[in-house]
Amino acid sequence: MIGTASERNHDFLRSLGAEPVTYGDGLADRVRDLAPQGVDVALDFVGGGAVDVSQAVLKERSRVVSIADGEVRAKGGHMVWVRPDSADLTALAILADAGKLTVPVDAVLPLPEAAEAFRLSMAGRTRGKIVLEV
Ligand SMILES: NC(=O)c1ccc[n+]([C@@H]2O[C@H](COP(=O)([O-])OP(=O)(O)OC[C@H]3O[C@@H](n4cnc5c(N)ncnc54)[C@H](OP(=O)(O)O)[C@@H]3O)[C@@H](O)[C@H]2O)c1
Structure with missing residues (x-):
């Protein structure tokens, strides 16, 4: 599992079992260094350009799931909404x-x-x- 955060939160990501990487320019390359064959699924919790970066690091036939970017559906991914239940x-x-x-x-x-x-x-x-x- 790979997670994105600024450096102050990298130990926190490690405590959750994720390998931390810093977001921003070059993110796709940093993820490819850790997962050269691509990732099985990408979860976008921030929106903006995150869906495009996520798609760039996915394995073939894998998908992006976003909670923050409705455009993900037009790009073949899934949008998930939380409902009180x-x-x-x-x-x-x-x-x-x-x-x-x-x-x-x-x-x-x-x-x-x-x-x-x-x-x-x-x-x-x-x-x-x-x-x-x-
Ligand atoms: N679909 C739904 O049902 C649903 C439900 C709840 C929230 N949302 C949406 O989900 C999004 C996230 O909301 P949130 O309440 O979790 O918190 P948030 O305040 O938007 O996010 C805070 C965290 O995001 C990290 N972050 C900021 N910019 C980033 C980037 N470009 N790439 C990666 N990480 C980044 C920050 O890490 P650092 O401090 O380490 O920089 C911080 O820990 C919002 O857009 C919100 O509207 C959707």
Whole structure:
């Protein structure tokens, strides 16, 4: 498994079992160095040009899945949307109770600081969730 992040998060990616690479110019080459035969599947969580880079490193007949770029469908990939679903949330809660699912929390802010929470979120550099305390 290969994951993209800035260098400050590379140890975090390693802790998740991923080989870290830095995103930006030359990303496709860095991935090819680690996976010369191509990757089996690419997951795009950022949008922008990520789908094109992902396709450039895929094995033949493999696909990109994106949560952030609707254009992926026109390029032969899959778009996935999260929907609130009580059965799925219950399943996730059971995994969390069993310690099999952890949710990193980047910041906990009181509700009156919701604007600051939004600013943090829009900066696109958080690692995990931002929690608003009510
Ligand atoms: N389809 C759905 O149902 C669904 C659900 C939720 C979210 N989304 C979408 O998913 C996207 C991600 O949202 P998010 O809440 O996870 O967080 P986010 O704040 O957009 O992303 C934060 C992380 O992305 C990394 N990052 C930033 N630019 C990057 C790039 N060019 N390449 C690789 N990594 C990059 C940052 O790593 P560093 O700090 O290391 O740079 C940071 O850890 C958003 O576009 C959001 O709208 C879709």
